[in-house]
Amino acid sequence: MLRCNILSFFLAFSLLAGAQDWKVVRENSQKAFPKTVAAGNYSGIAHLHDDIYAVVSDKSDSALYFNFRIQVNPKTGELEQVENLGFTERTDGTLNDGKFWQGQEKGFDHEAIVKASDSTLVITSEGYCRLKEYPCSAYFG
Numbered sequence: 001m002l003r004c005n006i007l008s009f010f011l012a013f014s015l016l017a018g019a020q021d022w023k024v025v026r027e028n029s030q031k032a033f034p035k036t037v038a039a040g041n042y043s044g045i046a047h048l049h050d051d052i053y054a055v056v057s058d059k060s061d062s063a064l065y066f067n068f069r070i071q072v073n074p075k076t077g078e079l080e081q082v083e084n085l086g087f088t089e090r091t092d093g094t095l096n097d098g099k100f101w102q103g104q105e106k107g108f109d110h111e112a113i114v115k116a117s118d119s120t121l122v123i124t125s126e127g128y129c130r131l132k133e134y135p136c137s138a139y140f141g
Contacts, residue, residue, distance in 0.1 A: 041058045042066075044112035048136070069082070108128060121134050
């Protein structure tokens with residue numbers, strides 16, 4: 001009974017706390033950078049270091065992730081510049097040498113990416129219903 005009362009109290013308290021009026025401090029509109037970032041189905045992003053980010057695409061069966069340079073105005077939060085730096089590692093773990101390559105596996109449908117440690121990324125694949133850990137490569141500082 002005591003446990004039920006405690007849980008009821010926490011539930012009521014959380015509902016009251018959630019009833020606050022929220023104010024939007026700043027809302028930045030969507031921007032496109034067509035000269036430096038081609039339209040794509042980018043679905044996940046993780047900060048690597050400085051202004052370098054790892055971005056996954058749910059349509060790429062060759063790139064493990066793309067390296068993006070994203071410059072943000074520290075005062076306004078506005079995106080100033082975004083540039084796709086390409087990719088360094090393929091989905092099979094080999095390094096990209098710029099030559100045509102077609103992997104054996106298809107349909108990865110990468111959805112999310114997380115920097116798990118200073119040397120490890122975890123990427124989710126909706127197509128293969130898995131989370132997989134990868135060592136970080138070149139642009140990782």
